[in-house]
Amino acid sequence: MPPAGGFETLRYKRNLPTRGPSAYAILAGVTASVLYGCYVVAKARIEQKELEREKAWSRIYLTPLLMAEADRDTYRRQQIANAREAAIMSKVPGWSVRSVQLLRRPTC
Amino acid sequence: MSGRTYVDNAPVPSDVPHVDEVGVTSAPLKSAAFFIGKFCQAYNDDFMQCKADARDPAACLKEGRRVTRCATELINKLRENCQQEWDKHWDCLEQRNQEFYRCRKAESALNACVLEKLGIKKEIPNSKIQVHTIAKPVFKDDTPKWDRP
Numbered sequence: 001m002p003p004a005g006g007f008e009t010l011r012y013k014r015n016l017p018t019r020g021p022s023a024y025a026i027l028a029g030v031t032a033s034v035l036y037g038c039y040v041v042a043k044a045r046i047e048q049k050e051l052e053r054e055k056a057w058s059r060i061y062l063t064p065l066l067m068a069e070a071d072r073d074t075y076r077r078q079q080i081a082n083a084r085e086a087a088i089m090s091k092v093p094g095w096s097v098r099s100v101q102l103l104r105r106p107t108c
Numbered sequence: 109m110s111g112r113t114y115v116d117n118a119p120v121p122s123d124v125p126h127v128d129e130v131g132v133t134s135a136p137l138k139s140a141a142f143f144i145g146k147f148c149q150a151y152n153d154d155f156m157q158c159k160a161d162a163r164d165p166a167a168c169l170k171e172g173r174r175v176t177r178c179a180t181e182l183i184n185k186l187r188e189n190c191q192q193e194w195d196k197h198w199d200c201l202e203q204r205n206q207e208f209y210r211c212r213k214a215e216s217a218l219n220a221c222v223l224e225k226l227g228i229k230k231e232i233p234n235s236k237i238q239v240h241t242i243a244k245p246v247f248k249d250d251t252p253k254w255d256r257p
Contacts, residue, residue: 044246050239051209051247054232058138058208061145064152065137065179068172069129071165078165080118 127173130180138206139198139215140186142230143222148178189225193218208240210249215240 021029082097089095130137137144145152151174158168186194197218200211208215219230219240232238239245 040246046237047239047242047246050232050235050237053235054208054239057145057232058141061141061152062137064148064155064172064175065130065144067159068155068168068175071168071172072124072127074165075124075169076118077116080116 124169125173127176128180130176130183132183135198135202135206136183136194139194139201139218140183142232143186143226143228144179144182146228146231147182147226148175151175151178185226186222190218190221193221204249204251209245209247210251212240212245212248 086097089097151171155168155171155175158171162168193214197211197214200214201207204210223229230240232240
């Protein structure tokens with residue numbers, strides 16, 4: 001027989017205290033963090049591209065100067081080589097120095 | 109060649125007018141590249157057009173001399189007007205693997221000086237954001253303080 005007034009209520013429910021931020025808060029935090037990361041990466045990629053462009057143009061702007069200097073040197077060396085060849089081969093009848101076309105336009 | 113370096117010291121043929129080479133190393137040239145490009149644009153374009161028409165080194169000697177003279181003129185102007193800023197910038201480039209983004213501070217000083225004295229503005233073509241003017245760049249000088257020259 002049950003005791004008078006019934007049994008004591010059984011404490012069967014979970015009794016875990018909720019600690020820390022809620023799940024939605026954590027989700028929001030992670031999402032915000034990831035979005036910020038994506039933003040920085042996107043910004044960095046654009047910037048990287050622009051840095052490459054800057055480097056490329058700094059080289060493009062110097063190309064004529066360097067090319068002109070190299071051309072003068074190549075021309076001088078070719079003239080000297082031709083003169084040397086003419087001197088060496090002066091006793092060979094029928095010899096003529098053919099000026100070599102050093103740089104040709106690529107055909108493909 | 110019996111192991112010796114072959115040096116050809118013979119002078120330029122006399123039918124070619126003399127022009128002094130710029131005699132500047134890579135870092136100063138890179139530092140001044142955008143100013144050279146702006147200042148000498150007409151001569152550079154002329155030369156490159158000539159080269160596109162004929163690749164023979166002998167074909168474009170005249171245009172090439174003009175290019176070199178123009179660059180020399182600009183370098184002299186830089187030396188007269190912005191020697192200090194220029195020196196600082198190319199010295200920085202030399203120490204930092206010649207990367208522009210690691211020398212923005214020195215560069216902005218140089219750019220301001222050149223814009224004020226010579227009226228040449230650094231502009232990167234086809235670029236909307238002009239990477240050298242970004243206020244807070246992602247890529248900046250990452251040299252630790254103790255390692256800075």
